[in-house]
Every structure is written in structure tokens, then in C-alpha cells.
Amino acid sequence: EELTGRGLVRVEQGRGSFVAEEVVEYPLGSRTRFSEIIRAQSREPSGRIIRIAEIPxxxxxxxxxxxxxGRAVVVAERLGFANGRAILLGMHHFPAHRFARIAALLADNPSISAALAASGVPDYRRQITRITARMPSPEEAELLGQARTRPLLLAEAVNTDPEGVPVDVTFTRYAAGRTQLVVEGA
Known part of the structure; x- marks a missing residue:
């Protein structure tokens, strides 16, 4: 009971007691930037592109x-890590007519912010984020290194350029046991 109170152990009814994982606080605001968020918590950010494709x-x-x-979009699925542990799996959608080079840029460097900057969008803002939850698919659980019995936090986000034109729609799946979403300014 004392360890649970101190956040060192979590109890799941019907399953037992488990050592609590270190949780990353992930603020969602108008300037949500993965690497900045992770570094601000004295952790090392990294990422890996799982897949890039052009689809309608x-x-x-x-x-x-x-x-x-039916217009073409470039889809980039990216796994994000904090100190080598997967915390999120994001599926980014970029208008292909505007970001013709983004697939090659992301293949060289998995940073979304760097790819957008190299494509002429040095700054972008989060217009809206919608948050829900669900259980993971077997592939999601495997990629995030978590049990299928642990839920995912889902965030649907729209990022816009300084003129308010959408540049990215992202569906992010967060490992709920390792990530706490923090809504700023709410």
C-alpha cells in the first residue's frame, strides 16, 4: 500500500501488483515538439520511421x-523513443503536392520538425487535438513493447503553417503505462 501511494507499484484488479514504469509527461499545446518535450525531462529522444508511402x-x-x-498524401509512420523505450507511434499525413520531398527527408532523418523546416515550414502550430483511448492491435502492442491488455491513448491532431493551412494530420498512439498526456492552458 505504501509503495502504491509513492507511485512505485501499480495494482491492477484481478491481475496483481506490478512495478510502476517511469512515466513521461507529454504536454499537448500549440507547439508540441517530441524532441523538446523529451529533452526537457532529461531524457534522450530518438525516432525510427516504420513506413513511408503515398496514398490517396x-x-x-x-x-x-x-x-x-483521392488527392495524394504522404503517410509516415514513426516510432518515438525516450531513453530507448518506445512511448508513441505516430501516423503523419502530409499533402503530397506541397511536400514532394518529405519522404526522402524523413528517410534520412526521422524528425518531423526538421522535415517540415526543410520543406519550407520552419514553424507550425497545433490547431486541435482530440484524445480517446482503446486497446492496441497485436502490431501496435509489439511495436510499443507493451501488453495487449494495456490501453493506448490516442490523439488526433491537426498542425497548420503560420497562415493556418493544414500541413500535417497525425494519429498518435501513446503507450498509456509510460505516457501521461498533459493538456496545457485548459
Missing amino acids: AEGRVAELLKLRR
């Missing part, structure tokens, strides 16, 4: 990017 924009992606359905 459909449904929610087309709507949020303000594109006609």
Missing part, C-alpha cells in the same frame, strides 16, 4: 487536411 486521401484525413478525396 480519404475520409477524415482528406477532411482535416482540406483536400479533395
Whole structure:
């Protein structure tokens, strides 16, 4: 009970007691930047691109990017690490007509901010974030190094350039046991 109170042990009803994982506080605000957030907590950020593809924009992606359905988008799936532990899996969608070089840029350096800067968008702002939760797929659990019985926190975000034009729609899956989302200014 004392260890639980100090945050060193977590108790899951029907499963038992477990050593608590170190949790990364992940603030969501108008300037959400992965590397800055991780470094601010004295941790080492890193990332790895899982896949890059060009696909037609459909449904929610087309709507949020303000594109006609079927227009090409570049999808980049990126795994983000803090001190070598996976904490998030993001699926970024960029309008292909505006960011023709982004796939090559991300293949060289997995930093989204660096790729956008090299593509003529040195600064961007988060327009909106929607947060939900669900259980992970087997692939998500494996990539994030967590049990399928542990939920994911999901964030749907739209990032815009200084003129308010959408540059990125991201669906991020956070390892809930290792990440605490902090909504700033709410």
C-alpha cells in the first residue's frame, strides 16, 4: 500500500501488483515538439520511421487536411523513443503536392520538425487535438513493447503553417503505462 501511494507499484484488479514504469509527461499545446518535450525531462529522444508511402486521401484525413478525396498524401509512420523505450507511434499525413520531398527527408532523418523546416515550414502550430483511448492491435502492442491488455491513448491532431493551412494530420498512439498526456492552458 505504501509503495502504491509513492507511485512505485501499480495494482491492477484481478491481475496483481506490478512495478510502476517511469512515466513521461507529454504536454499537448500549440507547439508540441517530441524532441523538446523529451529533452526537457532529461531524457534522450530518438525516432525510427516504420513506413513511408503515398496514398490517396480519404475520409477524415482528406477532411482535416482540406483536400479533395483521392488527392495524394504522404503517410509516415514513426516510432518515438525516450531513453530507448518506445512511448508513441505516430501516423503523419502530409499533402503530397506541397511536400514532394518529405519522404526522402524523413528517410534520412526521422524528425518531423526538421522535415517540415526543410520543406519550407520552419514553424507550425497545433490547431486541435482530440484524445480517446482503446486497446492496441497485436502490431501496435509489439511495436510499443507493451501488453495487449494495456490501453493506448490516442490523439488526433491537426498542425497548420503560420497562415493556418493544414500541413500535417497525425494519429498518435501513446503507450498509456509510460505516457501521461498533459493538456496545457485548459
